[in-house]
Amino acid sequence: MESKYDLIKQDIANKIIHGIYPASSYLPSENELCDLYGTSRETVRKALVLLLELGYIQKIKGKGSIVLDVSRFVFPVSGIKSFKELNQSQNMHSTTKVLTLEPRLVPTKGFGLDQNSELEATYIERLRTINDEPIIIDIDYVLSKVVNDIPKMAAENSLYEYFEDQLGLDISYATKTITVEEPTERQRQLLKIPPHKDVVVIRSMTYLNDTTLFQFTESIHRADKFSFVDFARRQKLKGH
C-alpha cells in the first residue's frame, strides 16, 4: 500500500479534491510528473490509470490528462463500502442498532447456493438510521470458518474495521445484486414502510484475497431513500 504509484495517485487525487488541479484543467504532462515525483514514466502512468478508473481524470492521446468534475460523486455506493465509511464521506448523524447477534446456518435459498452443505455463521441484524430516520436493515452472515467470534462492539461500530484492522483479514472483492422486493412484515415495521411500498435489496457475497468466501449480506433499503451512484467506463467488447 505504500508503493510509489499509490502515493502519486493519492497526491494527485488530493490535489484534485482540493482544487489545486481544478476540473476541466490539464494535469502536468506525464514527463513533468516524472520530474515532479522523481520516478519513471511507467510508474506515473500506473498512478494515472488508477485515477482514470476512479473517474478523476480522462486521458486524451496527444493532448494530456483532463481533470473531471468529481464533485458529482457525492454519494457513491459503488465499490464495496461499509456504512461507516459512507457516513464519514458525508456529514450525517447516523446510528447503528444491533438487533440480533447469534450463531445461525446460512439459508441455502436466497443466496443461490446449490449445495446442501450447511454453512455455520454468525448472524447479525442491524438497523441503520440517518438523522433519526430508519433507512437500512443490514443482515450479515459471517462464516464461522473464517471468523468465529464477533463482539457486539464490533457490530455496533463497523464490521469491516473489525475484520480488517483487528483481525487483519484481506477483504478483496464481492458480487452484488440489486432488486426491488416486497418487505416482510418485520421489515415494514422496522423501516416504517407505508402500505404497498417496496424495498430495495442489495445482496452480496464477499470474498477474501485468497478467494475464500467470507460473508453473505442482505441490505434492505427504504425505496424512497435509496440512491445508487456509479461511474462507468465503456468496454468495447470483441470476439468470443
Next chain:
Amino acid sequence: MESKYDLIKQDIANKIIHGIYPASSYLPSENELCDLYGTSRETVRKALVLLLELGYIQKIKGKGSIVLDVSRFVFPVSGIKSFKELNQSQNMHSTTKVLTLEPRLVPTKGFGLDQNSELEATYIERLRTINDEPIIIDIDYVLSKVVNDIPKMAAENSLYEYFEDQLGLDISYATKTITVEEPTERQRQLLKIPPHKDVVVIRSMTYLNDTTLFQFTESIHRADKFSFVDFARRQKLKGH
C-alpha cells in the same frame, strides 16, 4: 484496440469462458505466459490486470492467478451497455418500438443541470419488450451539437451501434444514478404497472473520449423485472 495485451486478455478470457482454464484452477505463471505469447512480462501483466478488474481472475502473491467462477455474471447491467448488447449476451426474444423521435430541448431539471442554457437535442422514446412483455422505457436526449440527425432505423436497431460504427464516435464514460420512483400515468400504462407499484429509474449522462457531454438517458424499468448485477473490488482508502 489491437494491442498485444488486449489480444492476450481476449485470448485468456475466451479460454476461461470455454472452460479451458476452469474455475478454481491456476493460470500459467506470468513467465510461462510470456513464453506462450512471446512478450515481456509487463505486457502479460497488463492483460492480467484487465482480467482482474473484470472479475475473471484473482491474483495471489507468491502463488499465482486463480480463475474465478465467471458463470455467476449472467446478467451484468454494470458498465455502459446497450440494450442490444445485453440481449446478445443472453438469448431472449426482444423487440424495440420507437414511440417518439423528434427535436426537443433537454429539460433543465431532472438531470441536475445548473445552467439556464437550453440544450438542443434529439428526443427518443422507446419501449423495450422481452418475451412479449413490456419491460423498459428508454428515453434519450442526444445533443444536436454532437449528432444532428438520427434515422429511425438507428433507433430501432441500436443507437450505440449507430454512434460508434457509423459515426465513429468515441463513447468513453458515464455517470449513473439508480432510484425508485412513482411512474407517470403514461409510464404506468406502457409498462402495465399495477396500482401502487413503483418503477426503477436509471439516469445517466454519457461522455465522449474528449469529455464532451453527449447524451442524457432515462431508463425506466418495471421494478419486478429489474435486476442489477455487479462485481466490485474493495478500495482501501487513505488520507485526504
Next chain:
DNA sequence: CAGTGGTCTAGACCACTTT
C-alpha cells in the same frame, strides 16, 4: 515540428509461498 499519451521491452530487486 515538438509535445503529448499508448505500447512494449529486458532487465532488476523485492516479498511472499512452497518444497
Next chain:
DNA sequence: AAGTGGTCTAGACCACTGC
C-alpha cells in the same frame, strides 16, 4: 532455494495533437 506475483527503471518507437 526456487517459483510466484509486485514494483520499478530507462529506454525505445508509435500515433495523435497542436502550431
